Amino acid sequence: MTGLRLERLRADHAEALLAFERENRAYFTRSISDRGDAYFADFAEIHRARLAEQDAGICHFHVVLDASGTLIGRMNLIDVEDGCAELGYRVAEKAAGRGVATAAVALLCRTAGTSYGLTALKAVTTLDNPASRTVLERNGFTVVEETVVAGRPGIRFHRDLTSAHHRP
Ligand SMILES: CC(C)(COP(=O)(O)OP(=O)(O)OC[C@H]1O[C@@H](n2cnc3c(N)ncnc32)[C@H](O)[C@@H]1OP(=O)(O)O)[C@@H](O)C(=O)NCCC(=O)NCCS
Numbered sequence: 695m696t697g698l699r700l701e702r703l704r705a706d707h708a709e710a711l712l713a714f715e716r717e718n719r720a721y722f723t724r725s726i727s728d729r730g731d732a733y734f735a736d737f738a739e740i741h742r743a744r745l746a747e748q749d750a751g752i753c754h755f756h757v758v759l760d761a762s763g764t765l766i767g768r769m770n771l772i773d774v775e776d777g778c779a780e781l782g783y784r785v786a787e788k789a790a791g792r793g794v795a796t797a798a799v800a801l802l803c804r805t806a807g808t809s810y811g812l813t814a815l816k817a818v819t820t821l822d823n824p825a826s827r828t829v830l831e832r833n834g835f836t837v838v839e840e841t842v843v844a845g846r847p848g849i850r851f852h853r854d855l856t857s858a859h860h861r862p
Pocket of ligand 1: 721722725726783784785786789790791792793794795796797818819820823824825826828829
């Protein structure tokens with residue numbers, strides 16, 4: 695999909711983000727844990743807390759916008775420590791299978807190195823999520839080891855952001 699862009703999370707993304715999470719809740723829970731009712735009930739407070747974490751440099755949150763400016767995904771880097779962070783993402787059902795996650799992860803890997811000074815990323819996915827595994831492998835993530843993700847068998851991945859091969 696062309697015309698994709700990432701925006702660093704802001705207070706004024708709240709309304710579109712809540713709509714995105716509501717609209718795709720059932721879709722997401724087919725492959726990842728549900729956020730729970732409290733997430734939706736307390737969304738405004740949680741959004742403010744996320745922005746505070748971001749201001750503290752612990753996390754870097756992003757929304758993915760299509761060419762018309764519609765919010766179709768999120769791409770997050772959490773638990774920043776020693777130049778490394780954990781990547782997490784989700785893409786709207788209506789935008790699925792068009793390369794959005796693959797392209798947005800590529801954008802975020804560049805941003806992670808150039809804007810946030812990170813040198814490596816890690817990610818996990820469950821074995822029963824081949825779409826996510828495809829997205830990671832197409833972006834140069836390599837398998838580290840098998841693990842358990844939310845009680846299900848999974849895989850831990852790593853990507854070096856400093857190697858010449860992956861430099862933008
Ligand atoms: C995983 C997710 C982010 C993928 O988003 P997306 O924008 O549809 O992904 P892309 O289109 O970039 O690429 C997915 C690739 O996996 C492939 N794929 C999808 N289902 C697959 C399957 N069952 N087996 C093998 N490959 C599969 C797609 O065909 C596509 O490859 P293609 O371009 O050759 O067709 C999205 O499905 C999602 O948000 N899921 C719920 C949340 C989630 O699982 N997040 C990741 C947690 S680790």
